[in-house]
Amino acid sequence: MDTNNLLNHLVTAVLVIDRQLRPCFANAAAEQLLGISHHKLLELPLPEQYHFMGVESQILIDAVIDSQSLTVNTTSLVTQDGQNHTIDITLIPLENQQQLSLLELRQVDQQRRIHQQLNMDAQQQAAQFLVRNLAHEIKNPLGGLRGAAQLLSRELSSPDLKEFTSLIIEQADRLRSLVDRLLGPQRPTEHAQHNIHQVLQKVITLVEFTLPRNITLTRDYDPSIPDNEMDPDQMQQAVLNIVQNAIQALEMLGGDIVIKTRTQHQVTIGSKRYRLVLAVSIIDNGPGIAPELMDTLFYPMVTGREEGSGLGLSIAHNIARLHGGRVDCNSAPGQTEFTITLPLQS
Known part of the structure; x- marks a missing residue:
């Protein structure tokens, strides 16, 4: 042996x-x-x-x-x-x-983390179940409201009155879009072999166009990481949501964001242990996340910003879950790190 x-x-x-x-x-x-x-x-x-x-x-x-x-x-x-x-x-x-x-x-903190993750997954699934039922109850009357506004618009000859029906249709579409975003992806999509660094490069290309001058974005990659099965569009969305959160946390005072990739050995995700996993970390040196938000950070509609929708992290968590992985967060003033952990096929 x-x-x-x-x-x-x-x-x-x-x-x-x-x-x-x-x-x-x-x-x-x-x-x-x-x-x-x-x-x-x-x-x-x-x-x-x-x-x-x-x-x-x-x-x-x-x-x-x-x-x-x-x-x-x-x-x-x-x-x-x-x-x-x-x-x-x-x-x-x-x-x-x-x-x-x-x-x-x-x-010994690993056992605590596993217990917290199992609890969080159960609570997340309960929240998603509630949201799905709520979305169903919203979308049905919303469709009827939109259809009635369209029929009414055809009967009206006054442009001023048609402006009101157009407003109803526009707001109905906006609410439907919000409900769809709230639901996020619900089922695993078709996965194929892709390189995680190509996915990350697309994210970087997207954010660099609007990146404030007082924020620097740094890559810290392990080039030996092999291709892995994933939906590249979904994974791009998950990383983009977290990177955008980091940018918003730094936009006032500026700072640094590091996107890091590593492999880790013998990692437990949920109740399953994997010999090898991929870890994608997004690290910023901003003010950190309020402690009272940490336990509900990945719930839909939970946000620490007045203008935030509270959907980005929930969607990222759900995408990681559909890939058999998880998202962890460690935050303190001066360093916040989100890590997407995904199983690697060996």
Whole structure:
């Protein structure tokens, strides 16, 4: 049995470290947790590969030298890319391996995230069910109202009176369009192999025409990501909705938006675990999202802006769901990150 391959299927980050805390082995989950490539992980001591960990380096060094076990529960880890994690730490000396220890970093916030996602999906589906029934009740009388206005318009000879029937028809069409947008895509469409970076380039081309001068847009792509099955138009719409939200958050004071693509290993989406997924992140350094909005952020008609419709994120979430994926949000003043996670066919 290939031990390395077995360890790379673990969700827990596993490293083997020496007395200088330099890793001599790291599995795929460790690369994903720290956001650092396998080659770089083996080059430098572990403390140089994160910003902060809630256990002092000297405590780990002493435990390795003395061949002592160490367990620390629910402590903090801040990676070099600014991601905050809550982890359990376990250090175990390796038998017959002098001054080498096995270090496990287990994310406990992942279980919380999975639970939150399952709750959010259930609530989102309930909201969508309510919206569908409401849309049905609106569209039927709306169609009758529009038809009656058309018939009345044919009987009227006065242009002034016809102006009123035209207004009724125009507003009926506007309401129908709003209801259709509120519903968003409801069923999976036909998917084919497409490159995510070509989809992202179309989004960038669209927004660059109207991008304010005080906002910069940066690409941070992993060119090794393979083509994946998707509806490119739907995926373009999902990313565009999130990018436009980021632009609106920055338009007053300006700032930076980064569109980043990465692969991640052993990720759970809903109740299913995937060996490899694609993560598309849209990151801005704006004021952040109000905490009271975070739990209902992806609900239809929920918005923090007076002029907002509250449909963009709901539609993006639904498109990701129809692709077997999810949308996550982490926000604090100075950094907001939306991540679309999609399964990659292996």
